[in-house]
Amino acid sequence: MFSGAQVSLYPMSDNFVGIILDAVKALDPYRDRLRIETDDISTLLVGPPDILFAAMHDLFVAAAKTGEHCVLSAAISRGCPGEPNDAICGVNPSLGQAEPLAERITAALAAVETTAETGQPTAAQFSLYVMGTGTHMDEIYGCIDFLKRSGTFDRAKNFCTRLSGDAGAVFATIREAFFRFGDPEGHVTLDITVSANTAPRVFSDAPRTL
Amino acid sequence: MFSGAQVSLYPMSDNFVGIILDAVKALDPYRDRLRIETDDISTLLVGPPDILFAAMHDLFVAAAKTGEHCVLSAAISRGCPGEPNDAICGVNPSLGQAEPLAERITAALAAVETTAETGQPTAAQFSLYVMGTGTHMDEIYGCIDFLKRSGTFDRAKNFCTRLSGDAGAVFATIREAFFRFGDPEGHVTLDITVSANTAPRVFSDAPRTL
Numbered sequence: 001m002f003s004g005a006q007v008s009l010y011p012m013s014d015n016f017v018g019i020i021l022d023a024v025k026a027l028d029p030y031r032d033r034l035r036i037e038t039d040d041i042s043t044l045l046v047g048p049p050d051i052l053f054a055a056m057h058d059l060f061v062a063a064a065k066t067g068e069h070c071v072l073s074a075a076i077s078r079g080c081p082g083e084p085n086d087a088i089c090g091v092n093p094s095l096g097q098a099e100p101l102a103e104r105i106t107a108a109l110a111a112v113e114t115t116a117e118t119g120q121p122t123a124a125q126f127s128l129y130v131m132g133t134g135t136h137m138d139e140i141y142g143c144i145d146f147l148k149r150s151g152t153f154d155r156a157k158n159f160c161t162r163l164s165g166d167a168g169a170v171f172a173t174i175r176e177a178f179f180r181f182g183d184p185e186g187h188v189t190l191d192i193t194v195s196a197n198t199a200p201r202v203f204s205d206a207p208r209t210l
Numbered sequence: 211m212f213s214g215a216q217v218s219l220y221p222m223s224d225n226f227v228g229i230i231l232d233a234v235k236a237l238d239p240y241r242d243r244l245r246i247e248t249d250d251i252s253t254l255l256v257g258p259p260d261i262l263f264a265a266m267h268d269l270f271v272a273a274a275k276t277g278e279h280c281v282l283s284a285a286i287s288r289g290c291p292g293e294p295n296d297a298i299c300g301v302n303p304s305l306g307q308a309e310p311l312a313e314r315i316t317a318a319l320a321a322v323e324t325t326a327e328t329g330q331p332t333a334a335q336f337s338l339y340v341m342g343t344g345t346h347m348d349e350i351y352g353c354i355d356f357l358k359r360s361g362t363f364d365r366a367k368n369f370c371t372r373l374s375g376d377a378g379a380v381f382a383t384i385r386e387a388f389f390r391f392g393d394p395e396g397h398v399t400l401d402i403t404v405s406a407n408t409a410p411r412v413f414s415d416a417p418r419t420l
Contacts, residue, residue, distance in 0.1 A: 006335070008281070013222065014223055041333055041334075073403065157249075189337065191401040
């Protein structure tokens with residue numbers, strides 16, 4: 001199954017170029033397990049979901065540790081009908097997805113529970129899309145049940161779910177939502193936004209300006 | 211039909227707060243036709259697709275005109291089963307979507323053709339997701355045919371389509387893709403990224419660092 005992401009990193013800083021070029025060094029340990037291609041809008045990462053999310057986590061945390069307001073935005077996909085299979089993905093479609101929904105929820109909760117802390121406070125929101133199956137809402141509701149019990153659930157927003165907590169747990173929660181739910185062979189995508197060091201003034205002024 | 215977006219604006223500048231607070235003034239002409247709610251991650255815009263895209267276009271262009279590298283990222287949705295209907299959307303589900311695919315492609319091309327220029331060069335990429343219908347790939351392929359003839363098509367990338375051109379034509383192309391394709395009553399979403407004033411050095415260095 002083809003699995004990958006188009007990832008963009010946005011440091012809200014005059015030094016955004018330097019922060020990005022430093023942060024991408026965090027991808028070095030993954031270069032033999034990911035296909036990586038970049039252009040001026042985003043960087044393509046192709047590989048198995050666990051490596052994909054570990055790499056995105058490390059990229060984001062490296063940028064966030066600068067203390068600047070940084071956002072990672074990514075379009076993540078598995079099983080896209082338009083994509084060729086890629087050997088580097090090496091995903092067993094049934095792995096972690098053959099069990100009944102209730103068992104997958106339990107496994108997802110355990111995976112988040114056992115994730116190491118990064119020490120980087122993070123706010124995130126994401127949308128899960130499950131295409132071309134009549135049961136897609138069942139899988140989404142099952143995923144929502146997992147999210148509400150994950151320890152990172154903040155609140156439901158229009159069109160997405162908001163998470164908050166340590167970057168480790170937040171990325172693990174999104175990874176499990178992506179990997180455990182939806183048809184194992186089906187097309188599942190995520191639209192994620194992960195933020196750190198946000199400027200309170202934008203938010204506090206916003207009700208007056210937005 | 212419920213139609214809206216979660217929109218984030220990312221100015222890659224130490225003055226990102228000031229740029230955001232100035233840019234949101236561009237939403238003022240739309241306040242009576244959109245429901246607008248903001249938090250520290252994104253701003254919710256709820257309203258009919260034409261107003262939604264006009265507001266996002268004006269917000270993005272206002273920020274891009276500062277000359278700073280700015281990105282607008284949005285999760286856009288219509289017909290989401292989990293969302294209540296909202297009177298402000300006022301979308302006639304059959305409007306512009308009842309015709310055969312070929313006629314919708316022609317109408318979409320005409321709409322982009324007649325869009326006024328903004329004078330803001332823009333690069334963008336987006337993914338169109340059509341949920342819960344067996345024919346969703348037909349609609350996507352029809353949309354791809356429109357995109358390739360839209361005048362803004364740059365290239366297909368993994369998981370998304372890249373556009374480039376004047377901000378007016380680029381936003382019009384994405385609006386038509388969102389509005390004309392997919393089941394009129396169905397759940398259709400877009401994940402869009404629109405960029406201006408990008409730093410060539412990131413891209414030119416990237417092949418050596420990514």
